[in-house]
Amino acid sequence: MGVKIPVGILGATGTVGQKFIKLLEDHPWFEVAEIAASERSAGRPYEEVVSWKQTTAIPAAVRNLELRPCIPNLKCRIVFSGLDAGVAGPVEESFAQAGFVVLSNSRNHRLDPDVPLIIPEVNAGHLGLVAPQRRRRKSNGFIVTNSNCSTMFLALVLGPLHRSFTVEQVMVVTMQAISGAGYPGVASLDILGNVIPFIGGEEEKMEIETRKILGRLEGETVNLAKFHLSAQCNRVPVEDGHTESVSVKFAHKTSSGEIAALLRGFSGPPQELNLPSAPEHPILVTDAEDRPQPRFDVALAGGMAAVVGRIRPCPVLDFKFTVLGHNTIRGAAGASILNAELLKAQGFLDGKWEEV
Numbered sequence: 001m002g003v004k005i006p007v008g009i010l011g012a013t014g015t016v017g018q019k020f021i022k023l024l025e026d027h028p029w030f031e032v033a034e035i036a037a038s039e040r041s042a043g044r045p046y047e048e049v050v051s052w053k054q055t056t057a058i059p060a061a062v063r064n065l066e067l068r069p070c071i072p073n074l075k076c077r078i079v080f081s082g083l084d085a086g087v088a089g090p091v092e093e094s095f096a097q098a099g100f101v102v103l104s105n106s107r108n109h110r111l112d113p114d115v116p117l118i119i120p121e122v123n124a125g126h127l128g129l130v131a132p133q134r135r136r137r138k139s140n141g142f143i144v145t146n147s148n149c150s151t152m153f154l155a156l157v158l159g160p161l162h163r164s165f166t167v168e169q170v171m172v173v174t175m176q177a178i179s180g181a182g183y184p185g186v187a188s189l190d191i192l193g194n195v196i197p198f199i200g201g202e203e204e205k206m207e208i209e210t211r212k213i214l215g216r217l218e219g220e221t222v223n224l225a226k227f228h229l230s231a232q233c234n235r236v237p238v239e240d241g242h243t244e245s246v247s248v249k250f251a252h253k254t255s256s257g258e259i260a261a262l263l264r265g266f267s268g269p270p271q272e273l274n275l276p277s278a279p280e281h282p283i284l285v286t287d288a289e290d291r292p293q294p295r296f297d298v299a300l301a302g303g304m305a306a307v308v309g310r311i312r313p314c315p316v317l318d319f320k321f322t323v324l325g326h327n328t329i330r331g332a333a334g335a336s337i338l339n340a341e342l343l344k345a346q347g348f349l350d351g352k353w354e355e356v
């Protein structure tokens, strides 16, 4: 393997930032060269500042790196962003404007008309928005986003179903892990032995982001998928893993068996291109009557797959099933890394930047 591509992590101290650092530790293409966070943390070594919550040690190559402020003068061309949404908008924009490729986890730019919101197995073609984005900005830099964590697993599973049977209506109820709220996140006295039926902005994000991901790129515009989607989101006392109860109405007839076979056999560009972080099967289907469960199934496929179970007819819509996914891996840092791998494999990160 040749020289690795240096990358930076914005928001390196946070829940998602830490996952980036863990997942990139032995990455074959990328190495963490720069880390950045708030002014509170800048200027100090990572180990001294971070409240490290991973189950493996801080990678030796990062432990003593000095945290930098989030100013676009880092010694790399690619940055992964796990920034707090309160600051991510202008910071990510400033990096893209300065010529950086920004892989963002934050909500701020996901719905910008020329910013791709990508799940590589489902809508890799939406990277066609990169050229108009660069043109608009008159810069070689650009932003590519991944979805909100609960949207990720819904859209990944609806992707092949929509393509084959045309989704018309979706009802989804989520049971979302505490780690989805970042660190320190939800107070223990609020969540222990409890369910909180409100996650600010989450339902709206699921309802719109899913339709952008499953929308069609026509010219330089993504037209939203036309189905109706209603989401109800709950925070539950689970450490990692978002579980979703989904009911779907299709335009075309199908069966539980056909749905299971379609999901089991599904793959896309990451598998064809053999990308380093691609799971062999992006969707795993279980026949067990009481699975998936976050405690047992969240780490399957290294946390990079959606796990689907309990596929059965629905007396109100057509079919219903349960979906589980790892919110900080495929729902966040792992998704961004897979997006970056797709960009590299498709030539977006080659040598000199393309002319604008």
Ligand SMILES: NC(=O)c1ccc[n+]([C@@H]2O[C@H](COP(=O)([O-])OP(=O)(O)OC[C@H]3O[C@@H](n4cnc5c(N)ncnc54)[C@H](OP(=O)(O)O)[C@@H]3O)[C@@H](O)[C@H]2O)c1
Pocket: 010, 011, 012, 013, 014, 015, 016, 017, 036, 037, 038, 039, 040, 041, 042, 070, 081, 082, 083, 084, 085, 087, 088, 105, 106, 107, 147, 148, 149, 179, 180, 181, 182, 183, 184, 327, 328, 331, 332
């Ligand atoms: N957690 C998940 O499962 C998940 C999943 C998908 C997407 N997301 C999204 O990913 C982003 C990060 O989430 P998280 O859960 O990792 O949050 P978090 O644990 O609260 O971390 C936030 C990060 O942002 C940095 N930050 C805060 N204020 C800043 C400022 N003024 N300037 C520069 N950096 C600043 C923090 O640095 P300091 O330590 O220096 O304050 C920290 O590194 C959010 O937009 C979130 O919505 C999270």
